[in-house]
Amino acid sequence: xxxxxxxxxxxxxxxxxxxxxxxxxxxxxxxxxxxxxxxxxxxxxxxxxxxxxxxxxxxxxxxxxxxxxxxxxxxxxxxxxxxxxxxxxxxxxxxxxxxxxxxxxxxxxxxxxxxxxxxxxxxxxxxxxxxxxxxxxxxxxxxxxxxxxxxxxxxxxxxxxxxxxxxxxxxxxxxxxxxxxxxxxxxxxxxxxxxxxxxxxxxxxxxxxxxxxxxxxxxxxxxxxxxxxxxxxxxxxxxxxxxxxxxxxxxxxxxxxxxxxxxxxxxxxxxxxxxxxxxxxxxxxxxxxxxxxxxxxxxxxxxxxxxxxxxxxxxxxxxxxxxxxxxxxxx
Amino acid sequence: xxxxxxxxxxxxxxxxxxxxxxxxxxxxxxxxxxxxxxxxxxxxxxxxxxxxxxxxxxxxxxxxxxxxxxxxxxxxxxxxxxxxxxxxxxxxxxxxxxxxxxxxxxxxxxxxxxxxxxxxxxxxxxxxxxxxxxxxxxxxxxxxxxxxxxxxxxxxxxxxxxxxxxxxxxxxxxxxxxxxxxxxxxxxxxxxxxxxxxxxxxxxxxxxxxxxxxxx
Numbered sequence: 001x002x003x004x005x006x007x008x009x010x011x012x013x014x015x016x017x018x019x020x021x022x023x024x025x026x027x028x029x030x031x032x033x034x035x036x037x038x039x040x041x042x043x044x045x046x047x048x049x050x051x052x053x054x055x056x057x058x059x060x061x062x063x064x065x066x067x068x069x070x071x072x073x074x075x076x077x078x079x080x081x082x083x084x085x086x087x088x089x090x091x092x093x094x095x096x097x098x099x100x101x102x103x104x105x106x107x108x109x110x111x112x113x114x115x116x117x118x119x120x121x122x123x124x125x126x127x128x129x130x131x132x133x134x135x136x137x138x139x140x141x142x143x144x145x146x147x148x149x150x151x152x153x154x155x156x157x158x159x160x161x162x163x164x165x166x167x168x169x170x171x172x173x174x175x176x177x178x179x180x181x182x183x184x185x186x187x188x189x190x191x192x193x194x195x196x197x198x199x200x201x202x203x204x205x206x207x208x209x210x211x212x213x214x215x216x217x218x219x220x221x222x223x224x225x226x227x228x229x230x231x232x233x234x235x236x237x238x239x240x241x242x243x244x245x246x247x248x249x250x251x252x253x254x255x256x257x258x259x260x261x262x263x264x265x266x267x268x269x270x271x272x273x274x275x276x277x278x279x280x281x282x283x284x285x286x287x288x289x290x291x292x293x294x295x296x297x298x299x300x301x302x303x304x305x306x307x308x309x310x311x312x313x314x315x316x317x318x319x320x321x322x323x324x325x326x327x328x329x330x331x
Numbered sequence: 332x333x334x335x336x337x338x339x340x341x342x343x344x345x346x347x348x349x350x351x352x353x354x355x356x357x358x359x360x361x362x363x364x365x366x367x368x369x370x371x372x373x374x375x376x377x378x379x380x381x382x383x384x385x386x387x388x389x390x391x392x393x394x395x396x397x398x399x400x401x402x403x404x405x406x407x408x409x410x411x412x413x414x415x416x417x418x419x420x421x422x423x424x425x426x427x428x429x430x431x432x433x434x435x436x437x438x439x440x441x442x443x444x445x446x447x448x449x450x451x452x453x454x455x456x457x458x459x460x461x462x463x464x465x466x467x468x469x470x471x472x473x474x475x476x477x478x479x480x481x482x483x484x485x486x487x488x489x490x491x492x493x494x495x496x497x498x499x500x501x502x503x504x505x506x507x508x509x510x511x512x513x514x515x516x517x518x519x520x521x522x523x524x525x526x527x528x529x530x531x532x533x534x535x536x537x538x539x540x541x542x543x544x545x546x547x
Contacts, residue, residue: 008371053408076375078366079408107508108409111451115404115413143504144511199358199367218366220512 001200003298008197012054012074019061023324026064033074033081034089035061041070046164046173047093050102050157051086052109053078055194055297056217059154062325068161069102069323077196077297078218080108086116090125098126098170100177102157104149105133106218126170130177132156134184134305136245137214137222148216151255151305152184154293155317158326162316176316180307185242188222188303189234190215190259194296213237217259217296217303231266235273238304239281248308249282253317255305256288260295262302267291270302278306287317293325332482333431338542339395340384345534347377353530360523364510369411369523376407376415392432396423396440410508411524414448414461421447434482441469452507459503459510459517461524468493468532483539486532493532500525 005011013030020028027036034051041047050060051073060072070093073081090099099120103113110131117127132149160177168176190212193202203219206212211234214222226237256271258264267290275285283306294303309317320329350357350373358370380399389395400419403412425440426432432440445465454460471492475485498521505517508524 075408076368076372079368079372080410082405082408082412084405107452108411108413111410111413112408115451138512140514143506143514145508148512196367198371199362201362203362203367216509216512218509220366220509221516222512 001195001197003195003197005197008200011197012076015054015057016061016074019324025322026061026324032085032088034085034092035064035072035074036089036092037065037070040093041095043095044097045095045167046097046170047071047095047099048102048157048161048164049073049086049089049093049099050153051075051081051089052104052106053080053218055196056294058292058325059294060157063154063157063323065321065323066330067165067319067321067323068157068326077198080106080112083112083115083119086113087119090116090120090127091123094125098128100160100164100170100173101127101129102153102160102177103129103131104153105131105146106148107145109149128170128174130156130174130181132181132184134181134186135214135216136185136187136241137216139223148220150188150217151186151257151294151303152181152307154255154257155184155253155305155307156180158321159313159316161321162319165319180313183248184305184307185245185247186303186305187238187241188215188217188259188301189213189238190219190299190301191228192261192300193219194260194299196297211301214241215299215301217294219296219299231269231273235270235277239274239277242304242306243281247281247283247306250284251286251309251314252278252283253287253307253309254278254285254289255293256290257293257303257305258291258295259299259301259303260292261298261300264291267302274304283308286314332543333433334392334437334482334539335431335542336390336392336395338538339392340388341541342535342538343377343380343384343395343399345537346531347381349530349534350374350377350527353526357523357527360521360526363520364505364513364517365523366509368409369527372407372409373411373527376403376412379406391428391430393423393427393429396420396426410452411527414452414524417447417451418444418465434476434485437482438469438473438476441472445469454507457503458507459500459505459522459525460507461522461528463500463503463522464493464496464525464528464532467496468528481543483536483543486536486539490529490532490536493529497521497525497529
């Protein structure tokens, strides 16, 4: 293992210290591993809390700021945050209008946020939860922990964050979140495994001629090991499962995220291969993100997320946002 | 014989020690079908429990278990932190303020813990989780006590049953947690949560055997 770290034990806190140094607009609680906005929202607005295992940067802390999250809880690498951590964040950001928990569907995350929401209810804080489960790679939800939460989380945090900023109440914010969660679809491929610092070696290994089709963001296996292929063929393998899963048509927000070790030149090349395939199926990318938005440490590969949108969703998307990883429309 | 506060603390300490000793094994098992963090996460949590036992010793079994459960919940992370924490918290509620617990009281507490894990984790027997060790180990303890064994001997029987149950998870298909995504590919691997749960029962047997030796 060769990594730019001090020690496997300190990797999360070191990264949070770096975030604090780079972003004075954030307030970082190193002790509790929670990232807040330095300037909290106005009283009477709904707050958004998310969190998850570290190693998916910029998710989630990179999306704390105006128009997105109010707080992000950082767990250990690939490990959900703890319930008391989520509770602390929830208490801190509540402005009397309630808090939306945005949870990716992984057993640990769901259990932690569930327990935190129960404790918050005892503390008389109104909490609603949206669980994102958009990974179409998982076909057998009955005999598994269900579809995993991946790229739609980023798009949801942006869209719902905009609505919260505009003064929607908790029920409205929650309903919007459920709508986005239901519409978004994701599919990823890995060209290599990821190395968790504490483990020191990759969680899985692939031959030069192999890919993991439908990989999970912690290296969980996907649908199958497949032979490596050129970008247009890989693009088809990403797009087809989304279509087969009933992806809506029309205008869409498309995100092609790198998994951490794939250069931008390859991501743009993949996008060029993905776009015509989507258009053939009647999906028109009207907004596109390309880059590292939800990663898996040093895994090579990409994750394609498509969210069909109407003018209303698009107007939230386009409204001002000001976070470390997503920023537009605000001077 | 009974379970005393000192033995409860000893149980938790022994569990921490065996987690530390087996950290690499737990991590390796998790790397095979999960995400390679079970060993390091549980190590962090159980060492925090040990530190707490030293700084804020509890005067009741319930107090010790409750404090340990809360510490695991706040330090381990992931599903295992919540599940181990829930297990100990439910045990704590069951034994309450006792300074010693009889064998039936210990069994009732363990069963309450198991029920908590089942409910919180939505896991049933055969799903390839810690439940697959908890349930048969508690059954073995219960049966041994019913047939007249001392609590220490019954715990040692339970520890052996736990090891066998741990090994038997090799043949199961994971249906809960991260390993479930492997489907049939999860067969052939021991479940990491089952492995750490077997350590929990070995630690209980060790703590009670020590008590017996001291009593004698």
